Amino acid sequence: MNIFKREMRANRKSLIIWCIGVLFIVGSGMAKFAALSNTGDSINKLMADMPSSLQALMGIGSLDLATVDGYFGLLYLYLVIMASIHAAMLGATIISKEERDKTAEFLFVKPISRTTVITAKLGASIVIVIVFNLVTLLCSIIFVDYFNKGDSVTSEVVLLMGGMFMMQLLFLFLSTAVAAFVKKPKFSIPITTGILLVTFIMSVGIDLKSNLDGLKYVTPFKYYEAKNLLHDGRFDGKFVVLSFLLMAASILTTYVFYRKRDLHI
Amino acid sequence: MVKNSMLGSEEKYGNTLKVLVVLSIKRGVDKMNVIEVKNLTKTYGKARGISDVSFNVEQGEVFGFIGPNGAGKSTTIRTLLSLIHPTSGSATIFGKDIIKDSPAIKKDIGYLPSEVFYYENMRVKDLLKYSASFYKKDCGKRMKELAKIMELDLNRKIDDLSLGNKKKVGIVQGLLHEPKLIILDEPTSGLDPLMQHKFFELLEEENKKGATILFSSHILSEVQRLCDRVAIIKEGKIIKLEKISTLKENNYKKIHIETTTEIGKDYFAIEGVTDLVVDRHKVDFLFKGDINTVMKKIATTPIVNIGVEEPDLEEIFMHFYEKEEAYEQ
Known part of the structure; x- marks a missing residue:
């Protein structure tokens, strides 16, 4: 419990800054919707005229930007990228920092097993990720509701945030696994952010070239896309199963490799 | 080998048990070995490491571990603390395996690394309390005593402390749970002579109370003053193991x-x-x-x-x- 508390305290400041960032993105993003919605359907025409690669990169796809949920679906992609970066950096740092800051010689000579340390750190990062998600959810509900002139879309927002939570957990555990696996702690952040970037670009590529469709199982950015969630009104079962399998494998990797690890001091 | 089988004696029955009981009684007469290192080898690629290191540290002794920089002193100590894992060989502390029983062993170990690093933005008091929270006993009184002896201000931020003062935090942190085995890795760097003197007095006191001390250093005079026996390590190998008195005499x-x-x-x-x-x-x-x-x-x-x-x-x-x-x- 003491390690858990210590981690919560150590991450408090950065979590607050991230939450302010989310508040700003949701707020300013939805404020633009107010301007867009006055132009009627012309925004969809404008977007349709853009090159398809640009459309894919911006994550527009089949979203109807004239509706509040369609527009929020576009904003959702940016929130997901932000949340994924946050989760990946959190996971990589929380595991590597004892070695990076050379506090490993303090912590790991205490009468605790490495399993205990990992459990406390994973626990703390899950709580942090939940706080991040709840803050985003709250901001989204408030701002979407404020600019919405039609029927309530709160249930859609909650569904999307559920998808974002799955993405956060995925990248959190992937990055702890990478951090436990790599020999030198300073490489854990570059590698995890690298994975993030590659999987994101892959998801854009899949949108552009239909023959790459099989790759959608490889990149988590395809698991919980706004256009699918809004269209189906629920998660795709096979992606949920795949997510849980990936998470379980990552958690296992984290424990197994961290226990065997030669701490780099 | 005999000792290993004795450790698992609980599961054995009949005659074996009797023999083992007799053996353990006999062993109790002898001084118990707090640390037993057997053919410990650790290789990092091909560069550094230790090879075939064996020595024992007896209960209540001050054991010196001497060698130039990079000889493998820290590698040996970090292996004993299971911060790194041996390539081959084994070691026991308090008769328990250093890898399997690591958390149990560490209840009674106090460790002072050669360079001390702590978490950012913490006061000395907070760090010491955090450290104490890992041991299931009240360390508050001992913490204050030690801080007084070492003239350490508990209310200052660790980030603002000088190297020597950080070292003092390390000393208090390593001793506050009254460990039975104290492991020191080049402990005097950064301490002024006066503090060094106080620190040695503190160690002598702990030793009198029954603590065993493993003291690594490249400065011979400090080892000469404190230690009963020394192991001299060079390029990863123990080249001599001797009583200080014999070495001098x-x-x-x-x-x-x-x-x-x-x-x-x-x-x-x-x-x-x-x-x-x-x-x-x-x-x-x-x-x-x-x-x-x-x-x-x-x-x-x-x-x-x-x-x-x-x-x-x-x-x-x-x-x-x-x-x-x-x-x-």
Whole structure:
């Protein structure tokens, strides 16, 4: 419990800054919707005229930007990228920092097993990720509701945030696994952010070239896309199963490799 | 091997058990080994590491671990603390395996690393409380006592402390749970002589109370003062394991003579004399053996001045090292 508390305290400041960032993105993003919605359907025409690669990169796809949920679906992609970066950096740092800051010689000579340390750190990062998600959810509900002139879309927002939570957990555990696996702690952040970037670009590529469709199982950015969630009104079962399998494998990797690890001091 | 099987004695029955009970009673008479290292090897690629290191540290002794930088002192200590895992070989502390029983062992270990690093943005008090929270006992009183002895201000931020003061935090942190085994890795760097003195007094006190101490250093004089036995490590291998008293009492005398007349270069080249330097009227050498033979030799030549000294460990050590090197070549 003491390690858990210590981690919560150590991450408090950065979590607050991230939450302010989310508040700003949701707020300013939805404020633009107010301007867009006055132009009627012309925004969809404008977007349709853009090159398809640009459309894919911006994550527009089949979203109807004239509706509040369609527009929020576009904003959702940016929130997901932000949340994924946050989760990946959190996971990589929380595991590597004892070695990076050379506090490993303090912590790991205490009468605790490495399993205990990992459990406390994973626990703390899950709580942090939940706080991040709840803050985003709250901001989204408030701002979407404020600019919405039609029927309530709160249930859609909650569904999307559920998808974002799955993405956060995925990248959190992937990055702890990478951090436990790599020999030198300073490489854990570059590698995890690298994975993030590659999987994101892959998801854009899949949108552009239909023959790459099989790759959608490889990149988590395809698991919980706004256009699918809004269209189906629920998660795709096979992606949920795949997510849980990936998470379980990552958690296992984290424990197994961290226990065997030669701490780099 | 016998000891290993004894550890698992609970599961065994009948005659085996009786024999083992007898053995353990007999063993209780002997001094128990707090640390037993058997053929410990750790290789990092091909570069650094230790190879085939074996030694025991007895209950209640102060054991010195001596060697130049990069000889493998820290590697050995970090392996004992299971911060890194051995490539081969094994070791036990308090009779328990260093890898399997690591958390249990560490309840009674206090460790002071050569360089101390702590979490950002913490006060000394907070860090010490955090450290104490890992041990299931009340360390508050001992913490205050130690801080008083080491003149450490508990309310300051660790980030603002000087190197020496950080080291003091490390000392208090390592001793506040009253460990039975204290492991020190080059503990005096950064401490001023006065604090060093207080720290050594503190260690002597802990040792009197029953704590065993493993003390690694490259400074021989501090080892000479505290330790009962030393292991000398060089390039990852233990090259000598000796009682400090034997090492010193090796009957080496450092003799300096000034004569009235110039004497022949070979005048003192008798058995037992090493490192002979003759500079006209002045003669210096180390002598080992029957002191009477050299005294008789000195008596037959008129002298102006004579000095007979116990060589310090440094000189014996250098002497030993040089010989070792010459032998290798």
